[in-house]
Amino acid sequence: MSGVRVLxxxxxGAFVLxxxxxxxxxEVSGPHFAGWELYHxxxxxADPNRLYASQSTGWFGQLIQRSNDGGKSWEPVGNKFAYDGxxxxxxxxxxxxxxxxxxxxxxxxxxxxxPDTVYAGVEDAALFRSTDGAQTxxxxxxxxxxxxxPSWQPGAGGMCLHTIILDPSHPDRxxxxxxxxxxxRTDDGGKTWKPINHGLHSQYIPDPDxxxxxxxxxxxxxxxxxxxLFMQKHWDVMRSDNAGDLWxxxxxxxxTDFGFAIDVHAHEPETIYVVPIKSDSEHFPPxxxxxxxxxxxxxxxWEALTKGLPQHDCYVxxxxxxxxxxxxxxxxxxxxxxxxQVYASPNAGENWAPIVRDLPAxxxxxxxxxx
Amino acid sequence: MILVVLPxxxxxxxxxxxxxxxxxxxxxxxxxxxxxxxxxxPMLRGTIRDQVTLExxxxxxxxxxxxxLSLASPDTPLxxxxxxxxxxxxxxxxIAGG
Numbered sequence: 135m136s137g138v139r140v141l142x143x144x145x146x147g148a149f150v151l152x153x154x155x156x157x158x159x160x161e162v163s164g165p166h167f168a169g170w171e172l173y174h175x176x177x178x179x180a181d182p183n184r185l186y187a188s189q190s191t192g193w194f195g196q197l198i199q200r201s202n203d204g205g206k207s208w209e210p211v212g213n214k215f216a217y218d219g220x221x222x223x224x225x226x227x228x229x230x231x232x233x234x235x236x237x238x239x240x241x242x243x244x245x246x247x248x249p250d251t252v253y254a255g256v257e258d259a260a261l262f263r264s265t266d267g268a269q270t271x272x273x274x275x276x277x278x279x280x281x282x283x284p285s286w287q288p289g290a291g292g293m294c295l296h297t298i299i300l301d302p303s304h305p306d307r308x309x310x311x312x313x314x315x316x317x318x319r320t321d322d323g324g325k326t327w328k329p330i331n332h333g334l335h336s337q338y339i340p341d342p343d344x345x346x347x348x349x350x351x352x353x354x355x356x357x358x359x360x361x362x363l364f365m366q367k368h369w370d371v372m373r374s375d376n377a378g379d380l381w382x383x384x385x386x387x388x389x390t391d392f393g394f395a396i397d398v399h400a401h402e403p404e405t406i407y408v409v410p411i412k413s414d415s416e417h418f419p420p421x422x423x424x425x426x427x428x429x430x431x432x433x434x435x436w437e438a439l440t441k442g443l444p445q446h447d448c449y450v451x452x453x454x455x456x457x458x459x460x461x462x463x464x465x466x467x468x469x470x471x472x473x474x475q476v477y478a479s480p481n482a483g484e485n486w487a488p489i490v491r492d493l494p495a496x497x498x499x500x501x502x503x504x505x
Numbered sequence: 506m507i508l509v510v511l512p513x514x515x516x517x518x519x520x521x522x523x524x525x526x527x528x529x530x531x532x533x534x535x536x537x538x539x540x541x542x543x544x545x546x547p548m549l550r551g552t553i554r555d556q557v558t559l560e561x562x563x564x565x566x567x568x569x570x571x572x573x574l575s576l577a578s579p580d581t582p583l584x585x586x587x588x589x590x591x592x593x594x595x596x597x598x599x600i601a602g603g
Contacts, residue, residue, distance in 0.1 A: 168517075170514070191514070192564055193512070193514070193562065193564040193565065193598045193599065194514060194515065194518075194552040194562065194565075195551050195552055197518070197548070197551070197552070210518065210548040213550070213551045213556070214550070214551065214556045214557075216556070216557050
């Protein structure tokens with residue numbers, strides 16, 4: 135019997151939500167690590183019982199937790215994130231040089247093939263890799279040192295490396311995104327990197343078409359077409375058909391093109407989902423209506439999906455890592471809100487229902503399809 | 506034997522319900538107590554001191570015999586009453602958040 139396991143990171147702990155393939159009745163486990171911020175929890179595609187979790191607080195710093203039984207039990211593993219060499223400086227908010235300082239892990243991306251290999255995207259922005267099940271970490275320093283690093287500048291949420299995408303057809307190709315530096319690609323397993331921001335236009339930075347400095351909020355890819363990328367930028371929904379070498383805007387008829395989350399249907403690589411947010415100073419949906427917008431044409435033409443979602447007086451946000459899809463037929467779509475709801479649609483967004491309504495603010499949602 | 510009182514979140518992390526008793530060799534200082542604590546509970550590395558600089562994390566304070574030792578040198582000897590286990594060494598999380 136197939137099923138799904140939804141891994142939810144919140145401001146005050148992690149939760150594991152499970153259901154069978156019908157996705158109607160849910161069991162809720164948690165809070166795990168109660169009182170701590172769980173920025174991200176993700177399972178290994180190579181071993182679904184192997185999970186990694188980023189646990190942190192301002193008091194006690196960063197921990198990494200690992201589970202070998204699908205989240206029933208956990209053990210703390212390595213949490214030493216030391217930048218390679220003398221870290222140097224990046225730009226501070228006011229443009230002055232500021233030393234690179236580790237703050238937290240935003241995103242954990244397990245290898246597609248090896249349960250013991252996992253990448254960590256951290257603040258201040260850098261990429262780390264572990265090949266021993268997260269016991270030890272080594273910086274993939276070619277990214278930070280490739281040349282533009284000293285000009286990177288934090289976004290409002292900090293200078294975080296929040297997106298890591300592994301290319302299933304090119305094992306040495308990887309994409310990452312940083313707020314507010316932009317998107318970057320390696321084609322040689324992390325040794326060398328290049329900015330892939332051509333075509334992005336950001337009116338709020340000194341040079342709107344700069345090589346780096348764009349506030350990329352999230353990037354998504356369908357594994358069957360890894361050269362096609364979809365991006366939710368601070369403002370603008372973007373698309374690239376050539377592995378990020380050139381982007382074009384596909385915001386189309388969205389009510390606002392600001393937002394954080396973006397994802398792709400598991401079986402339809404031209405079907406994408408976003409949650410439009412009113413603006414960067416009002417982090418809530420337009421008109422108090424929580425609407426997921428779906429495009430079946432790879433962008434530009436969008437339809438609102440509202441059945442089961444609150445359509446008045448709703449002022450929550452949906453953060454960048456808080457949307458995910460399962461691979462069942464039909465595709466399930468999930469997202470969490472800063473109001474503590476986790477919504478699920480078992481039919482590609484046609485109908486929605488809350489799995490849980492009253493969790494702490496949701497920071498991340500990931501889904502594992504279990505067979 | 507040194508008696509160490511941990512904040513509740515760190516007690517949960519190391520899975521102890523009460524206080525921690527540590528054997529410390531060669532004199533009790535801030536550094537030797539924290540070294541012994543992290544040797545006994547490796548998962549505490551990075552939660553009290555930065556793993557690279559060994560600086561105290563900013564939202565934690567160290568107290569012993571009603572003295573704030575947070576800014577003292579790591580090699581400062583702890584009071585005799587703490588070294589002998591009569592009084593505890595406190596690691597305290599700042600009360601913050603409004």
